[in-house]
Amino acid sequence: MKILIVEDEQELMKSMATYLKSENFVCEEAPDYKTAREKIELFSYDCILLDVSLPDGNGLSLLNELKENKKSDGVIVISAKNSIGDRIQGLNLGADDYLTKPFHLSELNARILAVIRRRHFQGQQILIFNELTIDLTAKTVTVHRCTVELTRKEYDLLLYLAYNKNRVISKNAIAEHLSGDESDIYSNYDFIYSHMKNLKKKLQQAGCSEYIRSIYGMGYKFDV
Amino acid sequence: MKILIVEDEQELMKSMATYLKSENFVCEEAPDYKTAREKIELFSYDCILLDVSLPDGNGLSLLNELKENKKSDGVIVISAKNSIGDRIQGLNLGADDYLTKPFHLSELNARILAVIRRRHFQGQQILIFNELTIDLTAKTVTVHRCTVELTRKEYDLLLYLAYNKNRVISKNAIAEHLSGDESDIYSNYDFIYSHMKNLKKKLQQAGCSEYIRSIYGMGYKFDV
DNA sequence: GCAGCAGAATGAAAATACTAATCGTCGAAG
């Protein structure tokens, strides 16, 4: 999952980025209004963490622009002041959640997960596909009620497939999603095959029938 | 789908071409104004990626020419500067979309797909012809609600026929559209016969009545 | 209407492009 952190305080930015990376998010950073606007215009994120007070503008007006352009990225507004005004204004402008400094990183994490759940999975905390379940909060996968131990990449991969169920996804998209950095992924998809194989194998060993299909020349598809 | 990339930066050109080819587009390259103009005059493209700054001229003036000749459909203007001026000028001149460097290739891909959908399919994501449906985002084809497994070329062929519905398409056009390289395709249509046969067979087996007709000496026609 | 011909369909084999399995490397944990 890809997150944009819009925050001018260097230290807070770093700690958020470090923490979220350790929670397996792909993070990008924008220290000011201008950078944030550019990035949002060009890319899409699963969640945007938006500080209200920025050196070159107000975060809420950025939020306003976002909503006017019908960008559907999930936004969590972060404000130093515990001001009811800001909060109401933020939520009125279409923010998905609101957080006041200081906050625990674990709380941030929980809220990000909630936002993503709402946006991608209609708020479900557990995805169920017949015998296969994916618990988004526990980050566990079970088949026939037995836990399947997945590595991070495998879990991410399965989630991405599940979230694009019944659609053919290109390996480009998968590679980008798994690696986050887009430097030299365009020639080399080999690592996808490995992860895919391991994931398929683990699911199969647990007695999960073939959900993940490879579509020759097109990509992969998660059938339900 | 056939795309013309007008871009002088060798490296960017290569990475775009590689990525788009892996996404199953047919790409041609024009490193300068002159080449681009020639190619556009001779061939037709589903989408043209047009860099503003070219070694021998301005991309926007090429766009202007195109507009005068009513060929400005499906142009995405690419500019290094995040200049509002360029953007507005580009869109005023009839560009379908605008992208500023640097950009993610996945973003480019998404915009190209959107442009093609708008141009050919009135923005629809799912095409419905009685019992036959083509889902453009999922890249799946169903007949009587049953999925028909098509290979890449078969899918491309069907799509090309579908968006030229009720029109006779020459085998030249099909060959050009499927293979892209214009050198030696004019002698050999065998591969078209093959794919056409396989496609027809699969559709028929799924219970799809005869949409695709061959018009002797002219080409094929997709009747609805 | 019929012969001759060019275009189109068919089936199978060769070539190619894509996917999957194996294996070695690297880094972390004990």
Next chain:
DNA sequence: CTTCGACGATTAGTATTTTCATTCTGCTGC
């Protein structure tokens, strides 16, 4: 320092695409 597991590159295997030889079909001119 050793062991284990995750990761990614190489290699092997498979589906698809193209080519080729052949048959079939529908036009054209006589």
